[in-house]
Amino acid sequence: MRGLRVYLLLAGAAFRSEFQYRGNLFINIIGGLFYQGVGLAFIWAVLDRFGEVGGWGLSEIAFLYGLRLTAHGLWLVPGHQLIHVDEVVVEGEYDRYLIRPVSPLVQLLTRRLRLSALGDLVGGFVLLAIASARAPVDWSPGAVGFLLLAVVGGALVEGSLQLAASGLAFRMKKVTPIKFAIDMIFSDFGNYPLKIFGSAAGFGLTFVFPLAFVAYLPATVLLDREEELAVPAWLGWGAPAVGVLLMYAAYRFWEHQSRHYESSGH
DSSP states (O other), X not given: OHHHHHHHHHHHHHHHHHTTOHHXXXXXXXXXXXXXXXXXXXXXXXXXXXXXXXXXXXXXHXXXXXXXXXXXXXXXXXXXGGGGHHHHHHTTHHHHHHTSSSOHHHHHHTSOOOGGGHHHHHXXXXXXXXXXXXXXXXXXXXXXXXXXXXXHHHHHHHHHHHHHHHHTHHHHSOOHHHHHHHHHHXXXXXXXXXXXXXXXXHHIIIIXXXXXXXXXXXXXXXXTOGGGOSSOTHHHHTHHHHHXXXXXXXXXXXXXXXTTOOOOOO
């Protein structure tokens, strides 16, 4: 609890600092919304031309897209500073983190709070809300609860991969290409039903790179499409738990790799 309290205090200070530039913040949020809107418009154009993608209609694809984007925004708002881990390690900024009585990871995450990432979160939430009203989902209290857990679990899955990749910076120094590759895989494949990519790719994007656990598997559960899965249906129900396990493993990996940090001498 103390660690959470410290994080909230530091995040609050970073929030107040970032909020001083409201005009720039507003422009960045609008830019994020526009970028995601272009992606959705492309999917709409494809569906308008072909009607369905892998048997999924527009409302179902929009629901999948909204679920994936909301999870993405939910991890990106608090975890955006992982993007700068190369800079922090190479320039020796991490030295200062080690002599303070606060977790170095918490200090990294709160060095700044880029509220521009709210564009992804707001866009995902709005799209998910609209799609939820149109998608063929039986909205029982249990389904609503599972949806909330799925969003959090999806954020933990994506965040865990980015945290694990960030941990490699203590050995490799430059890990930005790896982190961008992870982000591209989520962006390029995460908005579509994985069945359209074939069985081999579907297996790889489930058990090698756990993309399926972010949105596709939870969406098949909520849309009652488990029959199309090439994996046991219980994996869909267990997707939020997978996020928790992966984040725990990623954090332990980060801690282990951080022992190999070598000061730059700056």
